[in-house]
Amino acid sequence: MDKAGTFHQPHWITKSSKAINPAAARVSAQIDRIAPRLPVIRRHLHQHPELSGAELATTAYLAKQLSDAKIPYLLGAGKRGIITGTAPAANSPAPVIALRADIDALPIAEENQISYRSKNNGVMHACGHDAHSAILLGTTLALHRAGKLPVAWRSIFQPAEETGCGAGEMVARGAVKGLQAILALHVDPTLPAGHVSITPGPQSAFCQDFVIEVRGKGGHGARPHNTIDPIAVAAQLVTLIYQAVPRQTDARDPVVVTIGMIQGGQAPNIIPNAVVMKGTIRSFDQAVSDHARQNIQRLCAGTARAFRARIAPVFDRLLQGVINDPYVTDICLKAARGLLGQHRVVTDRRPSMGAEDFADYPVPKCMMLLGTRSPREKITPLHTGTFSLDERALLVGVRIFVQILLEWPSKHHDLAGCRRA
Ligand SMILES: [Zn+2]
Numbered sequence: 001m002d003k004a005g006t007f008h009q010p011h012w013i014t015k016s017s018k019a020i021n022p023a024a025a026r027v028s029a030q031i032d033r034i035a036p037r038l039p040v041i042r043r044h045l046h047q048h049p050e051l052s053g054a055e056l057a058t059t060a061y062l063a064k065q066l067s068d069a070k071i072p073y074l075l076g077a078g079k080r081g082i083i084t085g086t087a088p089a090a091n092s093p094a095p096v097i098a099l100r101a102d103i104d105a106l107p108i109a110e111e112n113q114i115s116y117r118s119k120n121n122g123v124m125h126a127c128g129h130d131a132h133s134a135i136l137l138g139t140t141l142a143l144h145r146a147g148k149l150p151v152a153w154r155s156i157f158q159p160a161e162e163t164g165c166g167a168g169e170m171v172a173r174g175a176v177k178g179l180q181a182i183l184a185l186h187v188d189p190t191l192p193a194g195h196v197s198i199t200p201g202p203q204s205a206f207c208q209d210f211v212i213e214v215r216g217k218g219g220h221g222a223r224p225h226n227t228i229d230p231i232a233v234a235a236q237l238v239t240l241i242y243q244a245v246p247r248q249t250d251a252r253d254p255v256v257v258t259i260g261m262i263q264g265g266q267a268p269n270i271i272p273n274a275v276v277m278k279g280t281i282r283s284f285d286q287a288v289s290d291h292a293r294q295n296i297q298r299l300c301a302g303t304a305r306a307f308r309a310r311i312a313p314v315f316d317r318l319l320q321g322v323i324n325d326p327y328v329t330d331i332c333l334k335a336a337r338g339l340l341g342q343h344r345v346v347t348d349r350r351p352s353m354g355a356e357d358f359a360d361y362p363v364p365k366c367m368m369l370l371g372t373r374s375p376r377e378k379i380t381p382l383h384t385g386t387f388s389l390d391e392r393a394l395l396v397g398v399r400i401f402v403q404i405l406l407e408w409p410s411k412h413h414d415l416a417g418c419r420r421a
């Protein structure tokens with residue numbers, strides 16, 4: 001939408017989907033109807049961002065649009081998140097595919113001076129989940145109006161992605177029941193709008209956060225020999241972890257350990273009793289992650305002995321990495337190439353060391369990256385107060401989701417061999 005509110009169809013969409021199957025023409029007409037509303041929906045969500053765990057108004061807004069369109073749905077626990085009823089296929093049995101969008105925002109103050117800037121002080125859609133939600137709502141409305149497809153499908157509006165627990169909540173609510181596959185898009189401000197990135201294999205890192213408490217014995221800063229100085233112990237431990245983990249991991253296996261927080265002490269001349277450190281392990285393989293965790297445990301035990309301190313590391317649940325299933329990814333790739341042209345589909349993106357709870361849906365999956373970089377604005381990364389996106393990408397997102405469902409093989413394909421545990 002431009003400043004005057006006029007909607008322009010992006011020129012990247014090269015293909016008319018009408019030739020693919022009879023459902024395509026009906027869907028295409030409905031997409032044309034919904035297209036001008038996509039920026040309106042996204043801007044509403046952008047103005048009213050809610051933190052992970054508090055997505056009540058966002059859920060209510062999305063639910064109202066579904067109710068108005070007479071689309072059945074189930075609310076998530078605590079009225080956060082939505083799973084729409086499964087839309088049946090034209091013929092049965094048919095595969096059931098889910099489309100997922102995350103709906104939560106971040107504790108970041110928006111710095112953009114725009115007419116639809118966040119009205120919730122200190123909270124911002126700085127990860128593009130407003131765009132994900134608008135794309136999925138638009139897709140859901142268009143597909144429902146268009147009638148039956150060759151496949152059955154449902155939409156999942158998931159809360160609490162940024163805190164890593166929303167996918168589990170949706171799974172507990174029945175989100176993956178009977179699914180053959182699940183698909184998601186994430187905006188990517190490094191990729192120009194009109195492009196997508198669809199790559200098989202690892203997409204995001206295995207992530208395990210931890211807390212290490214170092215307990216010593218406090219005392220006067222002038223007489224450390226009468227104390228067990230936990231700050232000195234913590235400093236030694238950080239250095240050891242940073243040196244030992246990479247040196248004791250096969251260099252072909254990427255792994256990162258970061259201590260992002262150290263807290264301890266109150267005055268320059270007092271040695272405190274304890275120091276608390278918080279950190280995270282990132283890798284692309286569970287065995288590598290487990291090895292790093294065991295290394296940290298061993299270094300904690302050895303350092304504790306060396307300094308006569310007590311060191312207690314506590315590890316959070318291991319968040320799995322997203323691994324794009326080869327069969328599902330191939331279907332997505334073919335649909336995207338047909339829609340946008342080969343040159344606008346990137347297939348060899350290196351995986352991110354970031355974490356993404358899309359991994360927690362225990363079915364074959366594909367996470368696609370949707371280019372949102374505007375040619376007119378400078379790039380600002382995700383999770384910054386100046387993050388923005390080219391809204392023309394919203395329609396590209398809808399078209400991709402729809403095209404994949406239209407082209408999904410209606411014949412049953414056993415994906416058991418591809419499924420991750
Ligand atoms: Zn994020």
Ligand SMILES: [Zn+2]
Binds near residue numbers: 127128129161186
């Ligand atoms: Zn995100």
